[in-house]
Amino acid sequence: MERSPVRTTIQAESGIPFRLVYSDTKSPQNELPDHLHDWHEIIYVYRGQGSIFIDTGLENMQEGDLFIIPGSTVHRALPDAGNPVTSSALFFSPGLLASTAGGAASSLLSLFERCRKQRVYKRHLNTEEQSQVAALIDDIQTEFQLGHHLSAHAALLRLQLLLIFLERLEAAGPANPGKSAPGPSWLSSTISHIDDNLRNGLSLPELAQHASVSPAHFSRAFKRYTGMTLTDYALARRVIMAKEHLVQGDETMAAVADACGFDSLPHFYRQFKKLTGTTPAAYRRTMNSSR
Structure with a gap:
């Protein structure tokens, strides 16, 4: 069976669109496929080592690191096999x-938009900050x-407190991202x-020539440092671009497919549903109705 290399389906067990994967130890064998979803994500690292590819760059993962990842951002964690x-x-x-925090929602979510715009997704927390985030x-x-009937609401309030705490950290000073993971200069x-x-x-x-390496070396290095093949990455980026076109304008599906580099309209429909689980038209209707 053909497996989608980039789609992750998030199950909201609480009955609201909010999920916590708590204190989970990753390994190369059980790491999720490359993440491509509309939900925002916060990752806090307790211990261990590894790296994570986010958007266009590679970062180390180690104790005290916090990652703020906006929705529809391609990312893939690459855990260290030994630790x-x-x-x-x-x-x-x-x-x-937006439905629970009222007018404060835009302020609580502004952190994600700044991370997207600045392409700075990592903050290394000091000991006191680590304790507060972990708590x-x-x-x-x-x-x-x-499992109380108000537990989901109480959990959501804690999420808002966490976002307020992170927003205040940003206001106090720019993020200290710590060391970036090593990778080829051309990546x-x-x-x-x-x-x-x-x-x-x-x-x-052409891409190998742009990077001044052989095609074989380019393919191996790209997969090693991003966790994805070139084809998988390009497809994910095209779907992200298509999502933006679908939400921001009223272009025809054919125009969206052409603007995002899909070979044909059927190819666009097939690949979009493969990665998102829904059709382009249904995605547009859902996103427009939630605005």
Whole structure:
């Protein structure tokens, strides 16, 4: 059976679009496929080592690191085989806060938009900050375990407190991202080149020439440092671009497919549903109705 390399389906066990994967130890064998979802995500690392590819760059993962990942951002964790990362990950729909936090929602979500715009997704927390973040995550886990009829609401309030805490950290000073993970010097610039040329088609020999390496070395290194093949990455980026077109305008499906570099309209429909679980038209209706 063909497996989608980038789609992750998030199950909201609490009955609201909010999920916590608590204190989970990752390994190369059980790490989720490359993440591509509309929900925002916060990852807090308790211990272990590894790296994570986010958007166009590679970052180390180690104790005290916190990652703020906006929805529809391609990312993939690459755990260390000998000392895998143990982390908690919170996933939630942006629309959840819009429906519960009222006018404060935009302020609570502004952190994610700044991270997207600045392409700075990592903050290394000091000891006191680590304790406060871990305590809030513990409280959310406790509420979900209680199973009280108000537990989901109580967990959501803790999420808002966590977002307020992180927003205040940002206001106090720019993020200290810590050390970036090592990778080839050409990786980031080549990925930016890929993003700029999605509509024009992508040639492995051309990209390898752009990176000044052989096609074989390019393919191996790209997969090693991103966890994805070139084809998988380009497809994910095209779907993200298509989502933006579908929500921001009223273009025909054929125009969206052409603008995002899909070979044909049927190819667009097939690949979009494969990665998102829904059709482009249904996605547009759902997103427009939630605005």
